[in-house]
Amino acid sequence: MxxxxxxxxxxxxxxxxxxxxxxxxxxxxxxxxxxxxxxxxxxxxxxxxxxxxxxxxxAGKEDVALAKGVEFDELVLDALAARPADEPPLISLRHALLDVLRESAADSGVQRFLSTQHLINKTPALLAGNLRRAAGTEERLTAEIAKRQGLDLAEDMRPRVLVGAVWGAFRIGLETTCADPSREVGRMVELVEQAIDLATAGIPQRWGGDPRSW
The missing domain is CATH 1.10.10.60 (Homeodomain-like)
Structure with a gap:
């Protein structure tokens, strides 16, 4: 029984x-x-x-279209929270995002995910919803970085700037992949990593005590 x-x-x-x-x-x-x-x-x-x-x-079909993106975001948030507490913020965020991306690239449904992302980028109603989702994820990632660094976001913009740079680079790398009809999975990881490196060049691993500079 x-x-x-x-x-x-x-x-x-x-x-x-x-x-x-x-x-x-x-x-x-x-x-x-x-x-x-x-x-x-x-x-x-x-x-x-x-x-x-x-x-x-x-709630509607938009939620269905964006569901895989939401799932990916949750995995990145969990991966960031699981990084070592004393790890520099750039390293933690970079590893969290790229590790989840590499794991996702091995999934059999990744090609459909990329095709769906391309559809989202071409559909105004979905693009607006996707931007709202991305903004919400950025806020949560920013809050996690600030907590790990013991910073007050009202006084220190560095967590927000870091997350904006990395998350924006991820979006650019993904959009570049989706715009190519071949949508090669290995190329996706390479492009996102390259975009993150470009966006964060000059940001030190460990930050100083002055919130007005890295």
Missing amino acids: NSPNDQGGLRARKKQRTRAALIDAGLDLFLANGYEATTIDEIAAAVEVSSRTFFRYF
């Missing part, structure tokens, strides 16, 4: 599978038919669930 905990675990796994299936179906439909032309009913039907079930997982 299954215990309540077993049943709760089964329900949670079933919900995770349904959510993942909705994302997969939605992305496939967006790439095949276009974002605007795809309906929520079509996404739900592809997974053989009702539209009401769809709305238990997502």
